[in-house]
Amino acid sequence: MPTQAYALFPTPIGHCGIAWSERGLTGVQLPEQDEAATRARMGHRFPQCSEESPPPQVQDAVRAVVALLSGAPQAPLDLSNVVLDMDGVPPFHQRVYALARRLLPGETVTYGELALRLSDPGAARAVGQALGANPFAPVVPCHRVLAADGRAGGFSANGGVTTKLRLLLIERAQFNGPGLFDDPIDTQLL
Secondary structure, eight states, X not given: OOOOEEEEEEETTEEEEEEEOSSSEEEXXXXXXSHHHHHHHHHHHSTTXXXXXXXXHHHHHHHHHHHHHTTOOSTTOOGGGSOBOOTTOOHHXXXXXHXXXXXXXXXXXXXXXXXXXXXXXXXXXXXXXXXXXXXXXXTSOGGGEEOTTSSOOOOOSXXXXXXXXXXXXXXXXOOSSSOTTOSOOOGGGO
16 A cells, blocks of 8 residues: 655654555654754655645554653553554564564563564574664664664664664663663763
């Protein structure tokens, strides 16, 4: 099902984008360096679409994303119920995204742990590649998946690992060992 339209919406970390079809969301965009850059990115990702007001079910998803990026308590938001249009998403990626969506705000796992949950312990690199191609961040919370050594690992959104760490800080993520925040980051990012 083709994407019908997209919209931008303000969040505490900048303007995000969201696109939809009749079947669900076709893409979510974390903020670029400014609103104009996010709009340009959405126009590039969805060139056949125009910017429009989102229908009610997309407005619900927008509210949930804003709540998440505001650091709201996890009880009032549940992005796992947001319907995604996975048309064109490879089956392995769909499996990875389904597992990642089960992670609660502040919960983290490693790429290897997700591979084990897929019953494919050698697929950690493939899990990372699937998450790197995630068109639905933060609805599919790829930022909650870390490298094996406890470090952040990669992140393909604007700002890279700094954005990933910022999202984890907003969610008040808890960690089992050292590593994730070993590199100092600017606390003004929050």
